[in-house]
Amino acid sequence: MNVADSLRVASALEHLGYHPTPRPEEAQVIVLNTCVVRQSAEDKAYGRLSSLRPLKQQNPGLVINLMGCLVGVKGYEKLQKRFPYVDVFSPPSDPGPLIAFLTQGESQSLEQAQTMQRFALMDGDLVLPQDEREKLVASFVPVVLGCSHACTYCIIPYRRGIERSRSVGDILAESRALVSQGVKEITLLGQIVDRYGKEISDGPDLADLLHLLHEIDDLKRIRFLTSHPNWMNAELLDAVAELPKVMPHIEVPVQAGDDQVLENMKRGYTVADYRALIQRIRQRIPGVSIATDIIVGFPGESNEQFQNTYDLLDDLQLDVAHLARYSTRPGTVADRRMQDDVPEEEKMRRFRLLEDLQEGIVARINATYLGASVEVLFEEQVRGRWRGRTPTNKLVFVETDQDLRGKLLPVQITWTGPWSMQGRLPGSFGNSQPLENLGAITQITHD
Ligand code: SAM
Numbered sequence: 310m311n312v313a314d315s316l317r318v319a320s321a322l323e324h325l326g327y328h329p330t331p332r333p334e335e336a337q338v339i340v341l342n343t344c345v346v347r348q349s350a351e352d353k354a355y356g357r358l359s360s361l362r363p364l365k366q367q368n369p370g371l372v373i374n375l376m377g378c379l380v381g382v383k384g385y386e387k388l389q390k391r392f393p394y395v396d397v398f399s400p401p402s403d404p405g406p407l408i409a410f411l412t413q414g415e416s417q418s419l420e421q422a423q424t425m426q427r428f429a430l431m432d433g434d435l436v437l438p439q440d441e442r443e444k445l446v447a448s449f450v451p452v453v454l455g456c457s458h459a460c461t462y463c464i465i466p467y468r469r470g471i472e473r474s475r476s477v478g479d480i481l482a483e484s485r486a487l488v489s490q491g492v493k494e495i496t497l498l499g500q501i502v503d504r505y506g507k508e509i510s511d512g513p514d515l516a517d518l519l520h521l522l523h524e525i526d527d528l529k530r531i532r533f534l535t536s537h538p539n540w541m542n543a544e545l546l547d548a549v550a551e552l553p554k555v556m557p558h559i560e561v562p563v564q565a566g567d568d569q570v571l572e573n574m575k576r577g578y579t580v581a582d583y584r585a586l587i588q589r590i591r592q593r594i595p596g597v598s599i600a601t602d603i604i605v606g607f608p609g610e611s612n613e614q615f616q617n618t619y620d621l622l623d624d625l626q627l628d629v630a631h632l633a634r635y636s637t638r639p640g641t642v643a644d645r646r647m648q649d650d651v652p653e654e655e656k657m658r659r660f661r662l663l664e665d666l667q668e669g670i671v672a673r674i675n676a677t678y679l680g681a682s683v684e685v686l687f688e689e690q691v692r693g694r695w696r697g698r699t700p701t702n703k704l705v706f707v708e709t710d711q712d713l714r715g716k717l718l719p720v721q722i723t724w725t726g727p728w729s730m731q732g733r734l735p736g737s738f739g740n741s742q743p744l745e746n747l748g749a750i751t752q753i754t755h756d
Contacts, residue, residue: 310401310498311377313449315342318376318404319438325411329440333364338372340407343379345464347636354379358392365394372396374407378468401469402454435483436490443491446688446715447530447698450487452480452518453499458537460564461575461647462604464638465500474499474506477513477521484522493715494530494686495522502533503540516544523552529717530686532702534560535602538578538586546593557594558702561586562602562631566621567614570607573647580621587625598674598701600629603663606656607635608647615659622666628674628701630667634660668727675703675725685720685732687713704729709737 318340319329330336339361343354358375365371376399380388385398399406437445456465457472484495497518499505505515513521515533522531531554536545538561549555563583565571571579578586590597603618622630634656637649651659678699685705687697694706695713697720705720706729707713720732 310449310451310500311342311344313451313498314377314402314404315340316438316441316448317402317435318342318407319441320436321404321408323438324436325408329438333361334367336364336371338374338407338411339364340374340376343375343377345378345468345638347633348638349636351379358395362394372407372411374399374410376403376407377401378464381468382470383467402451435486437487437492441490444714445487445490445492446686447494447496448487448492449496449498450480450483451475451498452505452515452533453502456500458501458577459575459642461573461642462607462635462638464641467640469500472501472504472508474504474508474512477518480518481521481525484528485525488525488528491715493528493717494532495528497522497531497533499533500535501537501540503536503542503545507540514544516542516548519545519548519552519555523554529554530700531555532558536561538563538576538583541586541590543593546590549597550594556700556702557597558600558628558700559590559594559597560600560629561590563621564602564604565607565610565614566603566618567610570610570614570618573609573643574604574607575642580617584621584625587627596701598628598703599625600631600702601625601627602631602633604633604635605659605663606651608637608643608649608651610635610651619662619666622663622670626670626674628671628703630663632660632663632667672725672727675727675730678703678722678730679725680722682719682721682735683732684717686717687715689714699730706731707734709734 322338327338333339341354341357341361345351345354361373365373373395374397375388375392375395378401380398380400382400388398389395397407397410452475454473454475455470459466487495503515505518506512507514519531519533522528536559541561549557549559564574564576566580568579587599590599603622605615605618635649635651637644683699683705685697685699685707687695687707689696691706694708697705697707697713699705705722707720719735721735722730722732724731
């Protein structure tokens with residue numbers, strides 16, 4: 310979501326005449342877009358923010374904009390006191406305060422006119438920043454903003470505000486605009502994306518939206534994340550199964566494999582419900598890949614309860630597990646009413662056990678691709694190798710002199726590992742040596 314938000318800020322800044330620079334000391338404006346979902350992310354944001362202070366001292370004209378979940382939607386007085394060198398504070402997904410600040414020197418009516426004009430550009434008709442135009446292959450389109458579910462561990466509803474679905478018109482206009490600038494794959498985003506449209510009783514839902522997006526001519530692939538198990542209905546699974554452009558990949562977090570822990574998290578389903586859902590998904594979408602999220606060390610999680618999570622993951626053999634150690638978040642129900650009583654070393658031990666388990670599972674699943682021909686959409690070159698994804702969202706690297714950006718090609722898989730695969734284009738004799746460590750390739754959250 311932050312990547313999507315940052316792209317919109319970059320687009321707005323470019324409309325005001327700014328250009329990107331890789332060197333912070335050269336910048337006239339620095340936007341720090343922040344995440345606070347876990348304490349480690351918040352610490353990182355504070356670290357980066359502090360590192361900007363000397364730049365502001367050297368260059369008092371520098372505009373520093375703090376954006377995102379560190380700011381939240383409920384006021385930022387404390388932050389303002391603590392970081393007086395920050396010029397602008399923006400809630401998540403809102404470039405408005407920065408645009409208003411940068412145009413404030415102009416007369417009020419002109420400023421208002423410009424802000425409105427830029428908002429018109431932001432909403433629906435997104436113009437990609439120049440260095441992304443005709444280069445960005447896969448992009449994100451937020452469709453549900455905020456979240457109203459209030460899982461007891463989660464800070465997002467407090468920082469991103471209540472759930473709101475964007476209008477179909479805005480989403481289609483933005484998607485068409487992205488496609489006209491070279492984008493081939495769109496991932497629809499929402500904290501609970503399968504609740505799209507639910508706050509409007511007779512409005513379109515996510516399945517309807519997928520059908521509409523499917524009509525966009527040059528759009529090749531559509532994905533969506535993250536789904537909540539309770540809202541994955543038959544129509545949605547039908548849409549994934551029947552629409553060729555909608556990829557067979559579902560991100561549906563379980564969070565824990567024990568009913569009492571799920572109840573304490575207020576997730577609203579049982580382990581049996583989740584197992585039944587995975588079975589339904591697999592029956593309806595043959596060859597589907599499934600990703601889950603798991604939190605270890607939730608307050609009160611006993612060894613036995615953790616073992617239930619371990620056994621569930623072992624049983625279900627899912628393609629991806631995003632693992633996280635529980636981190637207490639201010640203001641959440643878990644923070645106010647529960648004791649963060651699983652020691653850090655124990656959280657780490659549980660994390661490592663799941664990590665090892667999942668690595669073996671994914672290695673075995675990926676090995677089934679060996680020798681197969683799969684369709685890969687290529688995105689970019691990384692250290693001399695072209696990087697793309699299979700329909701099931703597996704990373705594939707191909708060594709070739711050809712420019713593969715944005716191409717959808719069959720690839721024969723010649724090597725597989727837990728985090729990536731390697732392949733060759735038909736008729737070529739590409740490198741088939743294993744790629745052990747390509748960096749930036751991880752399916753597990755390490756923080
Ligand atoms: N809205 C999605 C959901 O929960 O279904 C994902 C949102 S969140 C950005 C991504 C993941 O962070 C969650 O699925 C959860 O596993 C993890 N997470 C959220 N709050 C956490 C906390 N307090 N401690 C550790 N992990 C957390």
